[in-house]
Amino acid sequence: MTIDEFTKIFDKEIDNMKISKSDQYLVDLLAQAKNSIYTIPVIYQGKTITKLNSDLVHQRNISDDNVEKLKRAHICLYRTYEQMSETDDIERLKILAKRCTKIEFIQQELWGYPRDATWHKWFDVPKCKCPKSDNQLRLGTKYYIVNQKCDIHAIGKE
Numbered sequence: 001m002t003i004d005e006f007t008k009i010f011d012k013e014i015d016n017m018k019i020s021k022s023d024q025y026l027v028d029l030l031a032q033a034k035n036s037i038y039t040i041p042v043i044y045q046g047k048t049i050t051k052l053n054s055d056l057v058h059q060r061n062i063s064d065d066n067v068e069k070l071k072r073a074h075i076c077l078y079r080t081y082e083q084m085s086e087t088d089d090i091e092r093l094k095i096l097a098k099r100c101t102k103i104e105f106i107q108q109e110l111w112g113y114p115r116d117a118t119w120h121k122w123f124d125v126p127k128c129k130c131p132k133s134d135n136q137l138r139l140g141t142k143y144y145i146v147n148q149k150c151d152i153h154a155i156g157k158e
């Protein structure tokens with residue numbers, strides 16, 4: 001929903017229902033519309049694969065051009081995940097996992113953050129056997145946990 005579309009609905013609701021703007025229903029409607037206004041869907045092959053936080057886009061003053069690049073980066077990551085899902089070749093999985101890392105660095109740059117691998121969700125790639133929630137909790141720290149049975153990340157397999 002665009003801001004214009006929302007404004008139209010909002011005005012119409014007020015006209016039709018003769019209710020004040022403080023009415024709870026409108027407060028809820030506003031919250032609902034705000035949710036759709038303040039997320040930017042990333043669409044690939046007709047499907048929303050993820051959403052960008054547009055509050056953050058405004059806060060960090062991200063240009064329209066960089067928003068488009070961020071969308072492309074997400075699609076690239078999504079397609080790389082698809083390719084990883086389709087193979088069991090360990091060498092290929094490792095190469096594709098490295099591509100994911102590169103994409104995450106690009107995303108950090110586009111968001112205006114420093115390049116920092118400690119924030120990467122390397123454990124989210126398909127076929128990774130490393131613990132997800134334990135690593136999620138350690139994001140932004142130098143600590144991480146590798147499953148020695150993970151073909152992609154286990155030491156000695158690098």
Ligand SMILES: [Zn+2]
Nearest residue numbers: 128130150153
């Ligand atoms: Zn792993």
